[in-house]
Amino acid sequence: MRRLTLAANRLRGSMSLGVRIAVRSDDGCVLLVRHSYMPGWYLPGGAVDPGETLAQAAVRELHEETGAQALSPPRLFAMYLNVRISPRDHVALFCLDDVRLADTPPSGVEIRESGFFPIADLPPDTTPATRRRIAEIVGVAPTDPVW
Structure with missing residues (x-):
C-alpha cells in the first residue's frame, strides 16, 4: 500500500508522510518486521492515513x-x-517501551514475520536505514535528518 501511495504522490508532486516505531524491551531487544514485498528487516510502520495524527x-x-x-x-x-524514495517523502520515527504483545501475530499478506532481536545482534539482513535509526535511538550515533 505504501508503494502505491508513494507512486501516486510522485506523479502528483505531493508530499508523502510515513511513520516508523521502535519498540524496545527491557532486555535490550527491538521489535522488527519482515515484509512479503521487500527484503530485509525493518521497524514497523507505514503511511499516515487521512485524518490521523502521526x-x-x-x-x-x-x-x-x-x-x-x-x-x-x-x-x-x-x-x-x-530522499531515496522522493525529495518530498518524510518519515516520523517514534519510540515506545510499553506494549502488550499479541498471543498470535495478525494474519495477512504484508508481514511475513516479526520478532524481538537483541540490539547488539540484529539479523544480518536488517536494512542499513533500520540499523542507523536504532544506533541513533540508543545514542551510539548522532541523529541524521536524512533517512
Whole structure:
C-alpha cells in the first residue's frame, strides 16, 4: 500500500508522510518486521492515513503489522527526509517501551514475520536505514535528518 501511495504522490508532486516505531524491551531487544514485498528487516510502520495524527498512525501500524498494542503514547524521536524514495517523502520515527504483545501475530499478506532481536545482534539482513535509526535511538550515533 505504501508503494502505491508513494507512486501516486510522485506523479502528483505531493508530499508523502510515513511513520516508523521502535519498540524496545527491557532486555535490550527491538521489535522488527519482515515484509512479503521487500527484503530485509525493518521497524514497523507505514503511511499516515487521512485524518490521523502521526502518533495514531504509528500505533495503528504497530498493531496492524505485529498485533502489539501500545500501553502508553509513543514518543516522537525525530523527523527525517527520505530522499531515496522522493525529495518530498518524510518519515516520523517514534519510540515506545510499553506494549502488550499479541498471543498470535495478525494474519495477512504484508508481514511475513516479526520478532524481538537483541540490539547488539540484529539479523544480518536488517536494512542499513533500520540499523542507523536504532544506533541513533540508543545514542551510539548522532541523529541524521536524512533517512
